[in-house]
Amino acid sequence: MTTPTSPSERPPVTHAQHLLDGTWSTDGVSSFDILDPSDGSLVGTVPVAGPEQVAAALAAAGKAREAWARTAPGERGAWLAGAALRVREAADELAELTRREMGKPLDDARGGVLAGAGTLAQYAELGPLHRGRALQGGWGATDLMVAQPRGVVAAVVPWNDPVAVACGLLGAALVTGNVVVLKPSERATHVAVRLAEILAEDLPAGVLTVLCGDGSTGALLAAAEGVDVVAHVGSTATGRSIAEATARTGAKTLLENGGNDPLVVDAGVDPAWAAAQAALGSFANAGQICTSVERIYVHADVAEPFLAALVERARTFAIGPLVDRRMRDAVHAHVAAAVEAGATVLTGGEVPDGPGAAYPCTVLSGCTEDMDVMREETFGPVAPVRVVASFDEALALACAGPYGLAATVLTADQEHAQRAWRELPVGTVKVNAVFGGAPGGAAQPRGRSGSGFGYGPELLDEMTTTKVVHLEPAPRS
Known part of the structure; x- marks a missing residue:
């Protein structure tokens, strides 16, 4: 860098x-x-x-x-x-x-x-x-x-x-x-x-x-x-x-x-690889990308090693500051409200001392759909995670909500991949890569x-x- x-x-x-x-x-x-x-x-x-x-x-x-x-x-x-x-x-x-x-x-x-x-x-x-x-x-x-x-x-x-x-x-x-x-x-x-x-x-x-x-x-x-x-x-x-x-x-x-792009982590995937994808989607450009990962649904079978690897990635992921202190205040307000409602901060989540608008890469576990950090666009380096019991549950949650920009699914199951791109009500669906696309590609957002x-x-x-x-x-x- x-x-x-x-x-x-x-x-x-x-x-x-x-x-x-x-x-x-x-x-x-x-x-x-x-x-x-x-x-x-x-x-x-x-x-x-x-x-x-x-x-x-x-x-x-x-x-x-x-x-x-x-x-x-x-x-x-x-x-x-x-x-x-x-x-x-x-x-x-x-x-x-x-x-x-x-x-x-x-x-x-x-x-x-x-x-x-x-x-x-x-x-x-x-x-x-x-x-x-x-x-x-x-x-x-x-x-x-x-x-x-x-x-x-x-x-x-x-x-x-x-x-x-x-x-x-x-x-x-x-x-x-x-x-x-x-x-x-x-x-x-x-x-x-x-x-x-x-x-x-x-x-x-x-x-x-x-x-x-x-x-x-x-x-x-x-x-x-x-x-x-x-x-x-x-x-x-x-x-x-x-x-x-x-x-x-x-x-x-x-x-x-705005978007509230979900990331689904299916059973059967390498949790370390999935965590690397989640970190890239959540933290790149300090989470200030239109198609950043805003909420994560991880299958219970891989949740523990996935969260451990995601925390490790968050602690070493290099980012710049947020665009200004007004944005930092808004991001931290989402994190603080989630913690007050029962989420756990696994890393980050504190406003640093000093000048500027820096904010650390943050991982939250125990998140629920009634939290702003899961239902609205946070637009900061925050990875809120909810553990689910099945791919069906993850897909249903990913499909919910008024936004329709993009979504990502990490899965080794071809049937799950086919279901995901057909059912997700968004303009762009990415399977097994949070970013990428062919030259000349377009995007057509939906809903809000x-x-x-x-x-x-x-x-x-x-x-x-x-x-x-x-x-x-x-x-x-």
Whole structure:
């Protein structure tokens, strides 16, 4: 793991800016500071865009949309390929900003940047190939289904993987001929602004606009007339507010929101291997991944060695801090409430002294479904475990609840694997690996976790609308 920079080696404090019609600006109704979660030092100051800045952003996007939509798909793809190279070249800079704003270890942050560059390169190739269909009609007629850009896309992106997620939404939207208003998370604004600066380098003014701010800015943008798509990755509460706003404006919504992803550990598996998978799913990025393992159901036959191995893994698993103290307080509140309700802390579970927002990898046993740590998204390095008597019991519990993002099953039984992927009411099911997937894969969350495809060729479909065309010759006079 790369060693974080010392305070004397850190870049100077920066000031995030909006990008409005090709011009950078710090105007706004107020401002706030972002602190480094490792030590509480100042990263920079962020202006909060108000109604005036939102209106200016949408006006600039409106002016640019027609010309960008008429740009040849091959030209848009070539631009995106160049942008992918520039992001890759800036990987170290973007990774350091990510580390400073949200605490991700530097090597992990760099991996996220490179994943984002790879996504841009993928859409640079897929975009020009995105096509409609020709239909077989009458002999003298031509019938077409043509994909066209939707118009203005508001991309409201998260802090936990700010470059990779933004690259997915921006790449798919821009390559299909949409213009984008980017609203970064208030917890990771500077890295998103720097990414936008790199992407906007060769773009006409207004094709990519940036609005910095907090939740009030996002709410103004989501409710604004003139927005055709709101694409949001983040909390369920914010996603619900966006859905309510777009129900009034008619904008399309793409939502990847909270999850409560279960992990089922079946009888007959190697408990040490299962514990390694559980630790990776629960603790990677300090548990701050949309598809982190949030609750664990382990068969009684392997529970004792599994828990022992999981505790050992937790004590040696290297993580960075949580994104801020507000998040740490929320995570610890789930742990404390579970303990008060009868859960046992096997390791971790205490707020450390000192600056920053560190929290230890935590393993809880004796958890029940009435605990928030089992029924809601904790979004921290916490592995709550419930021992079950059978695979049927584990699967039934894993299927329960209002979220529908992802789930994992560890089993050596092929019948159990088949049952699991068919019955689990989630968008993504992983068997015998908590993370992984083929290139070009997409995800379609369900229930409280959102709606619409994220990533993959399917996201190009989401960013376009289909026009049906019937061409028939007029009779000769």
